[in-house]
Amino acid sequence: MKERKKQGLAVILIFILLFSIPLLFLFTKKEEYSTSERRVLKELPKLSFTTIKKGEFGRDMEEYFLDHFPFREGFRTLKAAVSTGIFGTKTENGLYEKEGYLVKMEYPIHQEMIEYAVNKFENIYESFLKEKGSQCYFAIIPDKNYFLADKYNMLSIDYEEFYRFFQEEISWAEHIDLREVLTLEDYYKTDTHWRQERLEKVAFLLGEKMGADTKAVYKKKKIEMPFYGVYAGQWSLPVEGETMYYLTNSVIEDCKVTSIEGKKNREQKIYHEEKFTGKDPYDLFLSGPQAIQIIENSRATSKKELIVFRDSFASSLIPLFVKDYAKITLLDIRYVQSNILDHYVEFKGQDILFLYSSFILNQAKALR
Amino acid sequence: MKRSLPRKASFLEVKMVFSGIPFLYFFMPIFFLLYYLCPKSGKNSLIVLFSFLFYGWQEGRFLLLMMGIIVIGYSFGIFLEKSQNIFLRKVLITAAVTLYLFILGYFKYSNFFWENLKNIFSLEGKIAAVVLPVGISFYIFQMMSYNIDVYRKNCRAQKNIITVAAYISMFPQLIAGPIVRYKDIEQQLISRKHSINQTYVGMRRFIMGISKKILLANQLGECCSMFSQRGESSVLFYWIYAVAFMLQIYYDFSAYSDMAIGLAKMMGFELMENFNYPYTSKSITEFWRRWHISLGTWFRDYLYIPLGGNRVSFIKWIRNIFVVWFCTGFWHGASWNFIFWGLYFALFLIMEKVLFSKNGKKERKKDMLSHVYVLFFVMISFILFDAQNLKAAADNIVGLVGIGCDLIVGKESLFYLRQYGMVFIFSLLGISSFGKNIVKKGIFLLTGKKQVIELEMAGMIGLLLISSAYLVDGSFNPFLYFRF
Numbered sequence: 001m002k003e004r005k006k007q008g009l010a011v012i013l014i015f016i017l018l019f020s021i022p023l024l025f026l027f028t029k030k031e032e033y034s035t036s037e038r039r040v041l042k043e044l045p046k047l048s049f050t051t052i053k054k055g056e057f058g059r060d061m062e063e064y065f066l067d068h069f070p071f072r073e074g075f076r077t078l079k080a081a082v083s084t085g086i087f088g089t090k091t092e093n094g095l096y097e098k099e100g101y102l103v104k105m106e107y108p109i110h111q112e113m114i115e116y117a118v119n120k121f122e123n124i125y126e127s128f129l130k131e132k133g134s135q136c137y138f139a140i141i142p143d144k145n146y147f148l149a150d151k152y153n154m155l156s157i158d159y160e161e162f163y164r165f166f167q168e169e170i171s172w173a174e175h176i177d178l179r180e181v182l183t184l185e186d187y188y189k190t191d192t193h194w195r196q197e198r199l200e201k202v203a204f205l206l207g208e209k210m211g212a213d214t215k216a217v218y219k220k221k222k223i224e225m226p227f228y229g230v231y232a233g234q235w236s237l238p239v240e241g242e243t244m245y246y247l248t249n250s251v252i253e254d255c256k257v258t259s260i261e262g263k264k265n266r267e268q269k270i271y272h273e274e275k276f277t278g279k280d281p282y283d284l285f286l287s288g289p290q291a292i293q294i295i296e297n298s299r300a301t302s303k304k305e306l307i308v309f310r311d312s313f314a315s316s317l318i319p320l321f322v323k324d325y326a327k328i329t330l331l332d333i334r335y336v337q338s339n340i341l342d343h344y345v346e347f348k349g350q351d352i353l354f355l356y357s358s359f360i361l362n363q364a365k366a367l368r
Numbered sequence: 369m370k371r372s373l374p375r376k377a378s379f380l381e382v383k384m385v386f387s388g389i390p391f392l393y394f395f396m397p398i399f400f401l402l403y404y405l406c407p408k409s410g411k412n413s414l415i416v417l418f419s420f421l422f423y424g425w426q427e428g429r430f431l432l433l434m435m436g437i438i439v440i441g442y443s444f445g446i447f448l449e450k451s452q453n454i455f456l457r458k459v460l461i462t463a464a465v466t467l468y469l470f471i472l473g474y475f476k477y478s479n480f481f482w483e484n485l486k487n488i489f490s491l492e493g494k495i496a497a498v499v500l501p502v503g504i505s506f507y508i509f510q511m512m513s514y515n516i517d518v519y520r521k522n523c524r525a526q527k528n529i530i531t532v533a534a535y536i537s538m539f540p541q542l543i544a545g546p547i548v549r550y551k552d553i554e555q556q557l558i559s560r561k562h563s564i565n566q567t568y569v570g571m572r573r574f575i576m577g578i579s580k581k582i583l584l585a586n587q588l589g590e591c592c593s594m595f596s597q598r599g600e601s602s603v604l605f606y607w608i609y610a611v612a613f614m615l616q617i618y619y620d621f622s623a624y625s626d627m628a629i630g631l632a633k634m635m636g637f638e639l640m641e642n643f644n645y646p647y648t649s650k651s652i653t654e655f656w657r658r659w660h661i662s663l664g665t666w667f668r669d670y671l672y673i674p675l676g677g678n679r680v681s682f683i684k685w686i687r688n689i690f691v692v693w694f695c696t697g698f699w700h701g702a703s704w705n706f707i708f709w710g711l712y713f714a715l716f717l718i719m720e721k722v723l724f725s726k727n728g729k730k731e732r733k734k735d736m737l738s739h740v741y742v743l744f745f746v747m748i749s750f751i752l753f754d755a756q757n758l759k760a761a762a763d764n765i766v767g768l769v770g771i772g773c774d775l776i777v778g779k780e781s782l783f784y785l786r787q788y789g790m791v792f793i794f795s796l797l798g799i800s801s802f803g804k805n806i807v808k809k810g811i812f813l814l815t816g817k818k819q820v821i822e823l824e825m826a827g828m829i830g831l832l833l834i835s836s837a838y839l840v841d842g843s844f845n846p847f848l849y850f851r852f
Contacts, residue, residue: 007565
């Protein structure tokens with residue numbers, strides 16, 4: 001074939017590629033939600049004189065194109081393969097993979113964030129807890145980076161400094177160091193969260209310090225479908241699914257769970273297996289993110305009550321606490337203003353546990 | 369913990385640039401389909417239509433401004449040619465240049481002047497911040513050169529306003545150059561040839577450009593952003609930043625020029641080269657012959673030579689150099705660090721001419737030290753270029769020798785050196801013809817041929833897909849030269 005013909009063929013092939021993408025874009029169904037990224041995808045922007053004049057239309061259209069690009073997941077995988085394989089980058093979308101675990105490289109300590117968190121907790125203590133004589137406990141859940149960063153020369157927050165900061169600043173609570181009992185194997189490989197079936201030791205440590213009996217016998221139930229955590233989608237490269245288990249017994253099953261949403265109350269359960277197939281499989285535990293939830297156990301071994309200020313990690317741990325508490329109130333101040341908590345909760349000297357992951361504390365602006 | 373201000377590039381909005389999905393997969397194929405189907409007589413109109421769409425997409429509110437400048441430049445061209453009176457011609461060209469400089473001054477420099485007046489005279493109050501229209505520095509300079517060339521009778525005035533509009537608004541070079549002279553493409557604007565070979569070569573150049581931008585410049589930009597968010601103050605990190613930014617600005621800008629030249633070639637235009645391996649220079653003088661060539665030659669032809677160039681007394685020559693480099697620096701941005709950046713080069717150019725030239729004609733001897741000298745001082749210049757203010761520039765420069773640092777090498781800097789190590793290696797291979805020659809020799813060894821179209825084709829498709837993948841995955845796609 002003459003050079004000219006070959007060049008012509010190359011031009012045609014590249015134009016076919018350039019045309020096929022917009023054609024596929026036009027004729028394929030647009031998804032509303034990205035399961036792998038767990039976010040709502042951009043909608044077609046409105047065309048108006050104002051949006052064009054301000055340049056908003058162009059910007060929004062670009063985002064729309066990117067969100068609905070044909071074979072988007074395939075392209076993301078290609079990018080990750082080139083990035084790690086050819087450019088040898090150590091992280092992909094802020095994640096790295098070591099020993100089979102996908103880990104977010106949280107770094108550095110965001111000083112303004114952790115100070116913000118301390119102020120928030122301090123206000124809660126001063127407003128609702130101090131006068132009531134509550135016994136307060138504070139525990140930080142380390143992220144997976146704690147276990148792997150040093151070993152593989154990845155960056156991490158200075159955990160000693162991080163823990164010391166909260167210990168010194170939150171002097172009104174007793175600090176319980178969960179690092180004593182946690183190991184890397186206690187976390188899901190593809191998710192941020194810890195595995196409930198390995199948390200009895202955590203519940204025991206907390207219970208021991210808080211004077212609560214957490215020892216119980218559980219049935220370990222397996223979810224038959226594979227679990228892909230939040231990092232699996234962000235990582236873009238193929239990963240194996242994991243097995244999710246949950247611990248239950250008749251006491252847990254008999255608990256009454258109420259979610260308080262404004263003036264409405266909604267009855268729930270501790271475990272919702274059907275939520276496993278929803279947007280976030282971890283919602284199986286206590287239905288996922290909720291502003292205020294109350295767990296009542298009529299078969300509790302005491303009349304004690306517990307209030308937990310928490311993030312999503314607590315959803316899988318708290319069911320292991322129900323044995324000794326007649327009532328547990330879970331407060332997630334990412335979804336409810338902390339200064340109006342007394343509108344929903346009566347503070348009367350209950351045990352108080354602040355249980356937060358290092359992630360949330362280092363990104364504490366989400367706390368309201 | 370060290371925290372710098374965010375890098376300037378991070379303030380840039382996402383726009384329809386060549387290295388964006390809307391351009392690549394919607395605008396470009398549709399344009400070229402229509403362009404190749406369109407009869408010759410309609411091609412310029414199509415260019416204007418699509419260029420307005422391209423500009424309006426990102427700067428809808430400034431489309432009228434660009435149209436206005438086209439009408440003004442076109443009219444001045446006609447008047448200048450019709451007028452035979454020398455005095456009137458001088459009045460006309462003075463009016464035209466003054467008007468262009470006023471427009472540029474208002475949109476680009478009014479905030480700067482007001483801030484400085486406030487500081488000098490302790491004034492109070494605010495003026496509404498003036499938004500800089502994308503590409504204004506480029507198209508104003510093009511229009512100015514067109515009118516000056518008509519005034520100098522270097523070219524004829526264009527009677528067809530569509531042709532003038534196509535020259536000014538032509539989207540490949542509209543927002544980031546090269547600064548094309550009307551007289552250089554006058555004939556091509558009227559009649560140009562199209563061939564398969566030209567389209568192929570243009571497409572190859574465009575794909576090389578987009579790959580350089582996305583795979584190298586953007587990643588180097590990420591590395592620089594990591595420096596601005598650093599938690600560690602180490603000498604190594606200052607060096608990583610300085611080298612990364614030096615490479616980023618080269619790949620960013622030269623990639624854009626590659627894309628512009630490639631797209632124009634696909635349309636049948638031959639634009640001037642804008643870069644010629646500038647980091648292989650052995651003197652700063654040579655560097656400026658290889659870096660942003662279209663701007664350098666513009667200032668040479670329309671400012672330096674009219675001022676007398678070097679055919680004047682030594683003192684006047686020094687003045688000419690400082691005037692030209694003050695303007696070069698100021699053209700890059702309305703900020704003191706750009707002015708100092710320009711004057712910094714003026715000093716080197718004078719020094720080289722005085723100290724290293726024999727009879728002012730020969731440059732320094734060629735040796736390794738010359739390369740080190742150029743690379744080091746150009747790197748320092750780009751630290752000044754990138755800084756938010758002079759203090760930040762000074763901090764980043766003295767950091768290279770450890771002043772203000774806590775460490776020589778830290779965990780964070782080592783991590784980012786590993787993280788971007790391959791990007792640095794690929795980037796360094798590409799700053800000279802060395803990398804290109806390795807690829808060529810490899811192909812020759814494998815196939816016994818100098819050029820294998822099939823391999824090139826596979827490479828082009830591969831690079832296009834990989835670049836698309838990077839675009840789809842992320843939105844980190846700033847372009848440094850948008851500020852100008």
